[in-house]
Amino acid sequence: xxMIAERGLEQLTMAALGREVGMSSGHLLYYFRSKDELLxxxxxxxxxxxxxxxxxxxxxxxxxxxxxxxxxxxxxPDGHGDPxxxxxxxxxxxxxxxxxxxRDRQAAIEGAWHRDLVALLAEGISRGEFRPVDxxxxxxxxxxxxxxxxxxxxxxxxxxxxxxxxxxxxxxxADGLLADS
Numbered sequence: 001x002x003m004i005a006e007r008g009l010e011q012l013t014m015a016a017l018g019r020e021v022g023m024s025s026g027h028l029l030y031y032f033r034s035k036d037e038l039l040x041x042x043x044x045x046x047x048x049x050x051x052x053x054x055x056x057x058x059x060x061x062x063x064x065x066x067x068x069x070x071x072x073x074x075x076x077p078d079g080h081g082d083p084x085x086x087x088x089x090x091x092x093x094x095x096x097x098x099x100x101x102x103r104d105r106q107a108a109i110e111g112a113w114h115r116d117l118v119a120l121l122a123e124g125i126s127r128g129e130f131r132p133v134d135x136x137x138x139x140x141x142x143x144x145x146x147x148x149x150x151x152x153x154x155x156x157x158x159x160x161x162x163x164x165x166x167x168x169x170x171x172x173x174a175d176g177l178l179a180d181s
Contacts, residue, residue, distance in 0.1 A: 036094050040102055043091050046084050047109045050074065058116055064124030065178070071117060072169050075146050080156030089154060114139055121177075130177045138177065145172060 057070040077085040095106060121135035149168065152160035 036098065036102070039087060039091055039094065040105060043087050044105065044109065046087065047112070050084070051112055054113075054116055058120055064120060064127060064129045065173075067120055068124070068173065069170070071120065072146065072166065072173075075113070075150065076162055076165055076169075077150050077154045079153060079162055082154050085150060085154035089151065114143060117143065124177075133177060141176075142169075142172070145169060 054071065054074055057074060058067050060067065091106065095103060098106075117139040118135045121130060121133070121138055124130035125132055125135060146169065149160065149165040151157075153162050153165055
């Protein structure tokens with residue numbers, strides 16, 4: 001992740017990574033089989049850390065809306081070149097030719113984000129903080145919105161920045177989810 005953050009994925013070769021960690025590229029390939037596997041395992045490690053942070057945010061004693069805002073804040077990249085999102089984009093791109101195991105592992109990562117969001121929405125609905133919507137359907141739509149905007153932020157698309165994305169998402173949530181006062 002440090003190499004991705006410092007140099008981007010273009011500079012991440014097995015030889016360069018090997019030099020960085022004091023191993024040969026052959027040794028790295030022994031453990032990871034391919035660059036695709038290395039990238040996916042790095043993503044799984046990064047997602048494990050984010051999953052722990054997400055768990056802490058979602059289980060704290062706070063209104064569901066506050067925790068939803070924290071979920072969105074954690075989801076959206078910090079800015080252009082965010083290493084986690086750079087890695088995600090590369091893994092998604094490489095998944096066209098991925099085997100079933102790799103696709104299942106990617107789906108597991110996506111599924112964890114989705115399940116946590118559905119549970120939070122269902123809780124907010126049961127407490128009357130959110131209007132009664134289908135939490136699975138709303139979560140799918142919200143995550144699609146987050147993914148689309150997050151890609152724009154991560155690649156540095158002009159006219160799209162993190163603050164603007166957060167405003168759009170808050171407006172979407174307010175329009176579609178907040179219970180009438």
